[in-house]
Amino acid sequence: MQRILLVVAVLLLVWRVLAAIGKRLVTRVPGADSFSRYAPEARRRRRQWSGRANGQLEELVECAVCGTFVPAGRALDGADGRSFCSRDCRERAAGGAADAGR
Numbered sequence: 001m002q003r004i005l006l007v008v009a010v011l012l013l014v015w016r017v018l019a020a021i022g023k024r025l026v027t028r029v030p031g032a033d034s035f036s037r038y039a040p041e042a043r044r045r046r047r048q049w050s051g052r053a054n055g056q057l058e059e060l061v062e063c064a065v066c067g068t069f070v071p072a073g074r075a076l077d078g079a080d081g082r083s084f085c086s087r088d089c090r091e092r093a094a095g096g097a098a099d100a101g102r
């Protein structure tokens with residue numbers, strides 16, 4: 001009888017250990033849920049990425065020629081203080097009618 005109790009106790013111990021290991025594996029190994037955009041890992045990565053991209057929101061400025069909104073950091077400033085999305089647009093504004101006839 002004592003032997004049976006011992007075996008049961010050992011089995012219980014082994015089961016507890018395996019359960020603990022299994023639980024740790026479940027939290028480490030990526031499952032189907034890890035690829036969800038709401039998974040903790042994905043959320044953390046996204047927050048990290050967006051924080052690195054721009055800690056402060058960058059202002060958008062409108063191109064004086066084509067009307068495209070571009071981040072202020074990427075916009076090109078014209079001679080007259082206007083902003084342009086590209087060199088092409090700036091040249092078009094500067095060249096004006098001269099380029100239009102091309």
Ligand SMILES: [Zn+2]
Binds near residue numbers: 065
């Ligand atoms: Zn433009």
